[in-house]
Amino acid sequence: MNDPKHGMTLIVKTVTRITVWLIILYGIYLILHGHLTPGGGFGGGVIIALAFLNVLLAYGRSFTKNWLNLKFMEDIEAASATLFLFMGILGIALGGRFLTNFLGPGKPFTLFSAGHIPILNILIGVKVGMCLFLVVWVLAALRTGEGGEE
Amino acid sequence: MILYILCFTLFLVGVYGLLTKRDLIKLILSLAIMGYAVNLFLVLFGYRSGAAYPIVTEGAAPGPMVDPLPQALVLTSIVIELGTTALLVALAIRLVEKYKTFDIHKIRRLFG
Amino acid sequence: MPVETWLYFILGFMIVGSVIALEIRDILSSVVAIGVVGLGVSVAFLFLQAPDLAIVQFLFEIFAMVILIRAFVKKDYHMETPARVHGILVGVSILTLVAVLVASIPVFRLLPAFGEPLMETSRHYVDHGLSDTGAANLVSAVILDYRAYDTLGEVTVLFTAVLGTMTILRIRRAKNGGGKDA
Numbered sequence: 001m002n003d004p005k006h007g008m009t010l011i012v013k014t015v016t017r018i019t020v021w022l023i024i025l026y027g028i029y030l031i032l033h034g035h036l037t038p039g040g041g042f043g044g045g046v047i048i049a050l051a052f053l054n055v056l057l058a059y060g061r062s063f064t065k066n067w068l069n070l071k072f073m074e075d076i077e078a079a080s081a082t083l084f085l086f087m088g089i090l091g092i093a094l095g096g097r098f099l100t101n102f103l104g105p106g107k108p109f110t111l112f113s114a115g116h117i118p119i120l121n122i123l124i125g126v127k128v129g130m131c132l133f134l135v136v137w138v139l140a141a142l143r144t145g146e147g148g149e150e
Numbered sequence: 151m152i153l154y155i156l157c158f159t160l161f162l163v164g165v166y167g168l169l170t171k172r173d174l175i176k177l178i179l180s181l182a183i184m185g186y187a188v189n190l191f192l193v194l195f196g197y198r199s200g201a202a203y204p205i206v207t208e209g210a211a212p213g214p215m216v217d218p219l220p221q222a223l224v225l226t227s228i229v230i231e232l233g234t235t236a237l238l239v240a241l242a243i244r245l246v247e248k249y250k251t252f253d254i255h256k257i258r259r260l261f262g
Numbered sequence: 263m264p265v266e267t268w269l270y271f272i273l274g275f276m277i278v279g280s281v282i283a284l285e286i287r288d289i290l291s292s293v294v295a296i297g298v299v300g301l302g303v304s305v306a307f308l309f310l311q312a313p314d315l316a317i318v319q320f321l322f323e324i325f326a327m328v329i330l331i332r333a334f335v336k337k338d339y340h341m342e343t344p345a346r347v348h349g350i351l352v353g354v355s356i357l358t359l360v361a362v363l364v365a366s367i368p369v370f371r372l373l374p375a376f377g378e379p380l381m382e383t384s385r386h387y388v389d390h391g392l393s394d395t396g397a398a399n400l401v402s403a404v405i406l407d408y409r410a411y412d413t414l415g416e417v418t419v420l421f422t423a424v425l426g427t428m429t430i431l432r433i434r435r436a437k438n439g440g441g442k443d444a
Binding site: 151152153154155156157158159160162163164165166167169170171173175176178179180182183186189190193194195196197198199200201202203204205206207208215216217218219221222223224225226228229230231232233234235236237239240241242243244 | 265266269270273274276277280281283284289292293296299300303306307310311312313314315318319322325326329330333334351352355356359362363366367370371373374375376377378379381383384387388391392398399400401403404405409412413416419420423424426427430431
């Protein structure tokens with residue numbers, strides 16, 4: 001894990017190990033409170049992608065490959081797009097129109113309010129985060145894989 | 151009105167880069183500048199002087215707010231720009247790998 | 263100071279920054295200058311009362327800079343090839359663009375003045391957004407409730423862009439016979 005051959009110095013690795021969870025937590029906070037405060041699925045998703053990118057830059061490729069299940073990430077990325085569509089179809093079934101807010105507004109200014117907006121925010125956050133991280137992953141793989149892998 | 155003209159000038163700086171530069175990275179950056187100008191223009195268009203951000207605060211009387219519609223459209227546009235920038239970077243990497251040059255005039259010459 | 267004065271400063275700064283980014287020969291400095299322009303956009307969004315956009319633009323900037331630097335400024339770091347022939351072409355294009363700018367001024371006169379938007383559709387969103395959707399953040403209410411279909415299209419576009427990126431970059435892998443899939 002603290003292999004000096006890959007990634008950056010020990011200081012960077014230690015700081016990353018402490019801060020990466022805080023960054024991910026902040027991203028989750030932004031996503032969940034998207035209907036109450038500035039932020040939302042787009043901003044939170046990009047923050048989560050940046051947290052994974054931080055690990056990738058600090059620890060190098062081989063560690064990140066073991067730490068994250070990339071196949072699973074691709075799967076949930078595609079699944080979140082499909083679930084978005086599924087929410088729309090559920091809107092037809094329960095509310096009559098595509099993407100109807102079938103859960104109702106609820107009590108404003110609380111976390112569980114605004115019907116399907118928090119759910120769609122979560123889906124978009126997962127989608128954007130995984131998408132952008134996978135793009136950077138492929139780009140990084142290309143550059144380092146120029147002469148011999150890793 | 152002067153703000154609109156300045157914003158359009160920024161857009162034209164991007165077009166200038168697209169017309170005259172020959173480096174692949176400079177072309178990607180020109181497209182990014184044009185994207186900034188368009189996003190900023192849309193948001194400038196929805197600003198209402200003296201109004202607050204479009205978030206209702208609990209308990210406070212709702213005052214005038216800026217137009218939320220351009221902000222919502224620009225929000226999606228920024229993220230799409232990120233995706234297309236990644237796509238352009240990928241295309242540029244492939245071109246550089248194939249032709250070993252960043253100069254688009256040389257790349258064009260290879261086709262005769 | 264009124265908002266307009268700040269925006270004059272920021273926009274002038276951004277124009278200067280983008281001209282520097284296009285004209286400087288060092289690619290790393292160019293990418294950094296674009297980053298500065300993007301942060302200027304982010305500050306401008308804050309002045310225009312759009313905190314959502316400021317957050318997303320800030321993150322966009324960081325992400326784009328990481329992608330560009332990671333992709334290009336590593337092994338084959340290069341200076342831009344100096345332009346040799348097309349001095350006249352540069353002059354002609356600058357003249358054309360200035361002509362376009364001058365010709366477009368009457369169009370900007372027709373637009374509503376800065377600070378007084380039309381707000382025909384948005385009036386409904388602002389007045390009834392909270393009671394219709396229950397979301398305090400009206401931007402969120404617009405993108406995920408009133409115009410959720412747009413967002414579905416956006417997700418599709420993003421998905422397609424990422425698929426395109428992965429396809430383009432994986433062709434080479436398959437050709438080289440590198441068995442490792444990323």
